[in-house]
Each structure stands twice: as C-alpha cells, then as structure tokens.
Amino acid sequence: MTDQKDQTSRGGQPPLLELVDVSKQFGGVHALQGVSFELRPGEIHGLVGENGAGKSTMMKIIAGVHTDFEGVMKIRGREVRLRSARDALANAIGMVHQELSAIPDLSVAENVFLGSQPTNKLGKVDWAQMNSKARELLKGLGLEINPKRSMGSLPVGIQQLVELSRVLFSGAQVIILDEPTSALSPPEVARLFEVLRKLRDEGRSIIFISHFLDDVLAISDRITVFRNGRKVITEDTVNLDKDAVIAHMIGRGSKDMHMGEDAVLKGDDSKPVVLAVSGVSDGKFLHNFDIELRAGEITGVYGFMGSGQIELARALFGKLKLRKGTVLLDGKPVKFGSTAAARRAGIAFVPENRRMMLFRSEPVFKNVSIAILDRIHRLLLRPKAERGITEAHIKDLSIRPPRPGIALGSLSGGNQQKVALAKWLTHLPRVLILSEPTRGMDVGAKEDVIRIVKSLREKGVAVLVLSTEPETVLTLADRVTVIKKGMAVKEFSTGRIEKSDLLGAA
Numbered sequence: 001m002t003d004q005k006d007q008t009s010r011g012g013q014p015p016l017l018e019l020v021d022v023s024k025q026f027g028g029v030h031a032l033q034g035v036s037f038e039l040r041p042g043e044i045h046g047l048v049g050e051n052g053a054g055k056s057t058m059m060k061i062i063a064g065v066h067t068d069f070e071g072v073m074k075i076r077g078r079e080v081r082l083r084s085a086r087d088a089l090a091n092a093i094g095m096v097h098q099e100l101s102a103i104p105d106l107s108v109a110e111n112v113f114l115g116s117q118p119t120n121k122l123g124k125v126d127w128a129q130m131n132s133k134a135r136e137l138l139k140g141l142g143l144e145i146n147p148k149r150s151m152g153s154l155p156v157g158i159q160q161l162v163e164l165s166r167v168l169f170s171g172a173q174v175i176i177l178d179e180p181t182s183a184l185s186p187p188e189v190a191r192l193f194e195v196l197r198k199l200r201d202e203g204r205s206i207i208f209i210s211h212f213l214d215d216v217l218a219i220s221d222r223i224t225v226f227r228n229g230r231k232v233i234t235e236d237t238v239n240l241d242k243d244a245v246i247a248h249m250i251g252r253g254s255k256d257m258h259m260g261e262d263a264v265l266k267g268d269d270s271k272p273v274v275l276a277v278s279g280v281s282d283g284k285f286l287h288n289f290d291i292e293l294r295a296g297e298i299t300g301v302y303g304f305m306g307s308g309q310i311e312l313a314r315a316l317f318g319k320l321k322l323r324k325g326t327v328l329l330d331g332k333p334v335k336f337g338s339t340a341a342a343r344r345a346g347i348a349f350v351p352e353n354r355r356m357m358l359f360r361s362e363p364v365f366k367n368v369s370i371a372i373l374d375r376i377h378r379l380l381l382r383p384k385a386e387r388g389i390t391e392a393h394i395k396d397l398s399i400r401p402p403r404p405g406i407a408l409g410s411l412s413g414g415n416q417q418k419v420a421l422a423k424w425l426t427h428l429p430r431v432l433i434l435s436e437p438t439r440g441m442d443v444g445a446k447e448d449v450i451r452i453v454k455s456l457r458e459k460g461v462a463v464l465v466l467s468t469e470p471e472t473v474l475t476l477a478d479r480v481t482v483i484k485k486g487m488a489v490k491e492f493s494t495g496r497i498e499k500s501d502l503l504g505a506a
C-alpha cells in the first residue's frame with residue numbers, strides 16, 4: 001500500500017476506498033442499510049448525521065472493527081475482507097476513535113508506538129530512539145510535549161492528536177477521525193485543521209466526522225449525510241451550506257414528524273427567577289455564560305457533546321470552580337465552594353452517569369430508601385418497615401419489574417433513572433439539574449421519566465435539563481438556551497420551534 005501513483009492521480013482511477021451496498025445489524029437494530037460510499041485519494045470527506053445515524057458503525061467497518069456485515073468493501077477497486085483492526089492498519093487504514101483508546105498509564109511515546117516499539121540489536125525496546133522519534137512526530141503536528149509524560153496527564157484534545165500521530169506513524173493512507181473536535185479548544189481545532197490539510201496535500205484521504213457543521217463545511221472537500229442508517233447524499237462542499245446539510249440530516253419536508261421534532265415553548269416571564277446565572281466563566285469550558293431558571297419551569301440547554309453542558313451542570317452543583325460572573329439564588333449571591341454547599345442551598349443534580357450515585361449491587365428497595373429517607377430515619381426503621389415504605393414509592397414511580405428485592409444493577413437504565421429521581425419527589429429541591437435525563441431509554445421508561453420531571457415542575461421546582469439530544473429538550477422544556485463552545489448563543493422562550501432551529505444555532 002505504498003504505491004504513490006494511485007494516490008496522486010485522480011480521474012479514471014478507482015476510488016481509494018469503496019463500500020457497496022453495506023448493511024449491518026445489531027440484534028434487531030439496523031445500524032446501516034444498503035450504504036454505498038466512495039473515498040477519493042487526497043480528499044477530506046466530511047461525514048454528518050444525528051446521533052445514532054450510523055456514522056461510527058460505518059467507520060468501524062472500514063477500520064476492521066466490525067468484521068461481520070453484509071455487502072462489499074473495496075480498496076483501490078479490489079474487494080477486501082478485513083479481519084481485524086490490525087488488518088485494516090496493514091491495508092493503510094487507521095482510525096482515531098470517538099472513545100479514546102489511548103492507555104493513560106503509559107507514556108506518550110509508548111502510546112505512539114503501541115505494539116511496534118523500535119528495538120535495538122539485542123531485541124530490547126530502544127527507549128532513546130523511541131522517545132526522540134515520538135518527539136519528532138509530535139513536532140510535525142505542532143505539538144511540543146515531552147514524550148516521557150504519561151498520556152493520562154494530558155488534556156483530552158492533546159491525547160487525540162497523539163493518537164493521530166500513532167495512526168500516521170503506522171503509515172495510514174486512509175485516516176478516520178470520529179468527532180475529533182468535540183474536546184478541542186478553538187486554537188486546537190485550527191491546528192488540527194492545518195495538519196489535516198497538510199496530510200491531504202500529501203495525498204492521504206481523511207474521513208472527518210463531526211457534529212460541528214461549521215467545522216465540517218470549513219474543512220471538507222465533500223460531505224456525506226447519514227440519516228437512520230442510510231446514506232442520504234454525497235455532495236461537493238461548495239454546493240452545500242449549513243441549512244442544506246441540516247435539511248438532509250433531519251429529512252425536513254418529510255411528513256413523519258415524531259415526538260420531539262418540534263415544540264411550542266411557554267416561557268412565562270411572570271414566574272419568579274430562582275437561579276440567575278450571569279457572565280460565568282471557568283477559564284476553560286464556560287465563557288461568559290448566562291441563564292435564568294424560573295420556579296415551575298423546565299429550562300432546556302441544548303448543545304453538542306463537548307460544548308460545555310457537563311461543565312455548566314458541575315459548576316452549578318459546586319463541582320467546578322467559576323472564576324468570573326455571578327450566580328444569584330432567590331436574588332442573593334451564592335458561591336458554591338462544594339457540592340455540600342450547593343446541596344444545602346437546595347440544588348439537586350442527577351448526572352448523566354447515574355451509576356456513580358446509585359448502589360448497583362444493592363437491592364432496589366435499599367436504593368430507594370437511601371434516596372427518600374434520611375439516615376436517622378433509616379436507623380430507626382426496621383428493615384420490614386423500610387421495605388414497606390419504599391414499596392409504595394416503587395409503585396408510584398412504576399419501576400419495573402416491581403420487585404424491591406432485586407439488585408438495582410439488573411434494572412434497565414430507565415428504571416435506574418427513576419430510582420435516582422425518587423429522592424426529589426419527597427425532598428423537593430429549589431433547583432433540579434438533570435443531565436441527559438432520558439438518554440438510551442426505551443419508550444415506556446422515557447415516558448415515565450418525562451412524567452416525573454413534569455410533576456416536579458408542577459410542584460414549583462426550577463428544573464434545568466441539559467442534553468445533546470434535540471428531542472429531549474423539545475419534549476421537556478418551556479424555554480431553551482443553546483450552548484456552543486461554552487457560550488449561550490441563542491435563547492428561545494415562546495412560540496413554535498423545530499429541531500432545525502436548535503441544530504442551526506449550535
């Protein structure tokens with residue numbers, strides 16, 4: 001695969017890489033259906049589509065991760081059947097995964113040369129050579145870092161570039177980047193783009209997946225749009241703009257609007273502001289961010305992964321230090337130095353990773369009782385009474401299966417979420433912060449969670465819902481703020497809005 005002629009000549013040559021009528025199922029789910037795709041030598045090819053559209057699945061097929069699929073893959077016109085990621089690398093295809101695969105405890109150099117460390121005459125790892133080579137490679141990407149540093153000590157954005165250098169070192173001609181810019185700061189994005197253009201000009205081909213449509217439009221020569229496991233279109237970027245891409249992504253014009261495709265917002269300015277956040281910055285993820293949460297309202301914050309939602313939630317719950325700006329609770333300035341302080345002030349937080357707050361190996365009833373009863377009460381109660389009280393709650397929350405004795409970890413995510421919400425039904429907080437409250441849930445559980453959250457709103461709680469899913473925000477929120485790169489870029493408070501309004505602003 002070091003034949004340079006093929007990569008630099010274009011017209012008349014077969015594509016560098018081709019998929020013909022590829023389908024892939026997981027269980028009963030069609031992740032990809034009849035997808036055909038071509039990658040030319042020396043192009044940056046943008047790949048976009050909503051969450052779950054099938055982008056990562058197609059890339060994992062190309063990169064030899066998913067070996068079991070229907071259809072044909074060709075490299076330079078020749079049919080291939082990759083057997084592993086290693087096999088893909090041997091065919092000069094390398095991928096930087098969405099979920100970083102770096103090993104945090106190893107040094108930067110060890111990560112760069114993972115599985116192919118240079119050795120000396122005695123067959124021992126040649127550390128000096130490895131470190132100096134790594135330093136040189138990283139310098140080529142504009143990175144001046146000590147190759148002996150541990151990978152885990154670097155910011156995620158830099159780790160991503162180190163992984164890219166590993167892929168480059170392996171000699172990849174096809175380089176796949178799955179959402180590389182979500183974790184990068186603007187100067188890091190600019191540097192990455194510079195590197196990608198250089199690689200393209202050397203004749204390599206790059207597949208670039210991102211939710212940031214501005215980024216994709218800026219860097220790609222061509223763009224392919226996916227929707228629901230199908231390829232909608234491949235088009236030269238010069239013929240596209242953001243609105244056109246969004247229309248292809250969500251299939252606007254199609255009559256089949258689902259729940260959460262649009263909403264009529266009912267922000268009510270006469271309701272009292274409970275939490276007023278203005279001009280807050282943490283120096284890294286949040287920049288001059290403003291938002292107001294009102295009693296008896298659900299405020300949605302929509303943005304792509306990495307746009308600062310997680311940090312916003314953490315800051316409001318005292319887990320992330322703010323350097324600038326003010327937070328007023330009921331009109332009084334607050335500084336949450338700790339989660340305990342935030343909790344005392346009446347702020348509750350159910351994070352996206354619910355596992356951290358629940359006791360998965362304990363039975364359901366224990367978890368509910370830990371949530372709804374304070375310690376003293378639990379100590380006074382006899383186990384039987386404790387079980388009785390919590391059984392009523394399990395019923396109220398329609399937790400399924402309704403068996404208090406089974407381990408929480410054996411419940412579906414949706415039912416675990418209901419247990420996590422249980423506490424706030426009896427101890428009403430002033431402000432409830434929910435991160436990705438319904439992600440990955442089946443329809444039934446989703447509806448239950450939505451019902452519970454809305455009932456908290458009816459009881460006067462100021463609810464903040466943060467999500468990367470437009471549907472979630474549109475289904476729940478009375479008003480919506482769009483967060484982009486740590487800033488509140490758009491607010492919607494009344495009237496009808498559509499998914500495309502959110503995607504367009506983000």
Ligand SMILES: Nc1ncnc2c1ncn2[C@@H]1O[C@H](COP(=O)(O)OP(=O)(O)O)[C@@H](O)[C@H]1O
Pocket residue numbers: 026027029030031049050051052053054055056057058
């Ligand atoms: N390993 C897997 N097991 C089961 N389902 C999967 C797996 N990977 C992806 N899926 C499903 O396939 C569909 C496409 O997912 P994915 O390719 O990750 O989408 P995207 O990268 O565009 O967000 C989704 O419905 C997803 O839940």
Ligand SMILES: [Mg+2]
Pocket residue numbers: 055056057098178
């Ligand atoms: Mg993906």
